[in-house]
Amino acid sequence: MTDPKVKKYSEELKKLGIEHEILKHPQLVSVEAVQKYLGYGLEDAGATLVIKVDDKFIAIIRRGDTKLDNERVKKYLGVANLRMANEEEFTKLTGVPSGAASVYIPSLPTYIDKKIFEKEYINAGSGSLLYTFRYKTSDLKKIPGIKVVDFTSIESEKKSSLIDIKGKRILSGITPSGDGTLHIGNYLGAVKQFIEFAKNGDCYLMVADLHALTTIQNKAQLQKNTETLILNELALLGNLTNIVFFRQSDVPMHAELTWILNNVTPLGLLRRAHAYKDKLSKDVMEDEINLGLFNYPILMASDILLYKPDFVPVGRDQKQHIEICRDIAGRLNKTYKSDVLKLPKPYIPEDVAVVMGTDGKRKMSKSLGNIISIFDDEIVIKKQVMSTYTDPTRIHSNDLGHIEGNMVFAYLDFFGEKNKVSELKDLYKEGKVADVEVKNYLFESLMKTFKDARVRYQELKNNPQKVTKILSNGADRAREVAGKTMMEVRDAIGLTNNYSFFKY
Ligand code: TYM
Numbered sequence: 001m002t003d004p005k006v007k008k009y010s011e012e013l014k015k016l017g018i019e020h021e022i023l024k025h026p027q028l029v030s031v032e033a034v035q036k037y038l039g040y041g042l043e044d045a046g047a048t049l050v051i052k053v054d055d056k057f058i059a060i061i062r063r064g065d066t067k068l069d070n071e072r073v074k075k076y077l078g079v080a081n082l083r084m085a086n087e088e089e090f091t092k093l094t095g096v097p098s099g100a101a102s103v104y105i106p107s108l109p110t111y112i113d114k115k116i117f118e119k120e121y122i123n124a125g126s127g128s129l130l131y132t133f134r135y136k137t138s139d140l141k142k143i144p145g146i147k148v149v150d151f152t153s154i155e156s157e158k159k160s161s162l163i164d165i166k167g168k169r170i171l172s173g174i175t176p177s178g179d180g181t182l183h184i185g186n187y188l189g190a191v192k193q194f195i196e197f198a199k200n201g202d203c204y205l206m207v208a209d210l211h212a213l214t215t216i217q218n219k220a221q222l223q224k225n226t227e228t229l230i231l232n233e234l235a236l237l238g239n240l241t242n243i244v245f246f247r248q249s250d251v252p253m254h255a256e257l258t259w260i261l262n263n264v265t266p267l268g269l270l271r272r273a274h275a276y277k278d279k280l281s282k283d284v285m286e287d288e289i290n291l292g293l294f295n296y297p298i299l300m301a302s303d304i305l306l307y308k309p310d311f312v313p314v315g316r317d318q319k320q321h322i323e324i325c326r327d328i329a330g331r332l333n334k335t336y337k338s339d340v341l342k343l344p345k346p347y348i349p350e351d352v353a354v355v356m357g358t359d360g361k362r363k364m365s366k367s368l369g370n371i372i373s374i375f376d377d378e379i380v381i382k383k384q385v386m387s388t389y390t391d392p393t394r395i396h397s398n399d400l401g402h403i404e405g406n407m408v409f410a411y412l413d414f415f416g417e418k419n420k421v422s423e424l425k426d427l428y429k430e431g432k433v434a435d436v437e438v439k440n441y442l443f444e445s446l447m448k449t450f451k452d453a454r455v456r457y458q459e460l461k462n463n464p465q466k467v468t469k470i471l472s473n474g475a476d477r478a479r480e481v482a483g484k485t486m487m488e489v490r491d492a493i494g495l496t497n498n499y500s501f502f503k504y
Helices: 004-016 031-038 070-077 087-094 114-118 137-142 158-162 184-200 219-237 253-262 267-271 274-281 291-305 316-335 378-386 407-415 418-429 435-449 451-461 464-493
Strands: 020-024 046-053 056-063 066-068 082-084 110-113 121-125 131-136 147-149 152-154 169-174 202-207 243-247 311-313 345-347
Touching (some): 004 020, 031 121, 031 274, 031 316, 046 087, 046 121, 056 066, 070 082, 110 114, 114 137, 114 147, 131 137, 169 184, 169 291, 184 202, 184 219, 184 311, 202 219, 202 464, 219 243, 219 451, 243 464, 253 291, 253 464, 267 274, 267 291, 291 316, 316 345, 378 435, 407 418, 418 435, 435 451
Parallel strands (some): 110 147, 169 311, 202 243, 311 345
Antiparallel strands (some): 020 131, 046 056, 046 082, 066 152, 121 131
């Protein structure tokens, strides 16, 4: 690490006995952008607010997904006025740029909200926009003079899980990247919501093979990945009939609309896209990044807008793309004074917005090698389960165990039987059950959850005619809807067949 200020801060923390890990990232200002880059959600972040109460300043540390209740702060501190420090005051008081405040600021009386302690670790400021520290929350109580308070309420995305999905149109897509197989992060973050919707709604699901071209430029690999993903998805979907399942490249309108949207999209909007920024931060020269990768959010906007869905169920990593899609659609509508494009909403239930990987540190992702597969051989999945991060403080099975941050229990909350999981949690906390027993139960639960899908996968693999027919039906239905939207778009922007030969 090169930043001497950050190094000094880290040493001060060590002196106070505050355990922390130093995470480096590109220069990012918002808590959301940093968390996204690091593969965490807002609920795993701590944000330092500098606040002016009457005539003095204080610092409040709140969790990223919570909202400060001003009235509670005023009541607790016995003050009448309260406002956020402005940028100048902030920098003067903390000595660092806005967005970089650390957790320990000796010059400011500091209050820490109790919801921080619901997490075992939290990512928060370090004094630099290039580093985030992952603090052990229980150690934060060692900050001199710190007071634990109850100042916040949860600002949740839960409202989206309460939406009435009856009769709504849903669209989503998955890219056949990596080797094309699905993991439980894809399942919990996107496919499961999709299946729920499909029981009542009108659903479109695409295998986004055009998106894969941004990274896969090998004919055999692209074909293999696409086929694998098709079989994985169809096996999970089962016999749902409300789904139009298709391959993106079978519907040429996606590329056509992309060209039209290119012309209303400013460069700056794409420069802010995470996928592009991530690529840049990996020491790739801007001149060498292919235009497909740069344009990717526009293709994804076309994927969505062609079908006019109400909701797009995705994991949080795709949220920005849906915001970009809304932005682009709004720009086209405004440019042509039309409402031809319908602005979609993301659908991201909070509890599965980011499924963490088996390392317990980063978002589950094939490229990080921290996944649990769905369709691999049992022996592979067992190995993935057995290497899942649990409680590093627990050396013997009779040591008291921790559930928070323990990935085996995090997965069991989704896949295990409720009563059994709650019983295992109690036993684990009391040091009465070994890690391996809990892991065996997770493995059994996964096998049970995906039993039918795994059987269907083998059946589909042996029945290519059936799969080809599903895809050709899906492509026909998708082309019909996409074609209709394209006619409307062409009409709205002046690419019509309705010639008037200069009688304007
Ligand atoms: P992709 O293929 O990377 O991921 C597919 C879906 O899985 C979700 N996901 C996760 N959710 C929670 N936790 C995780 N660890 C996790 N890993 C993956 C993703 O958020 C996504 O919903 N660009 C898209 C595909 C796409 C698309 C679209 C999506 C193309 N066109 C139109 C919606 C609408 C992508 O690459 O997702």
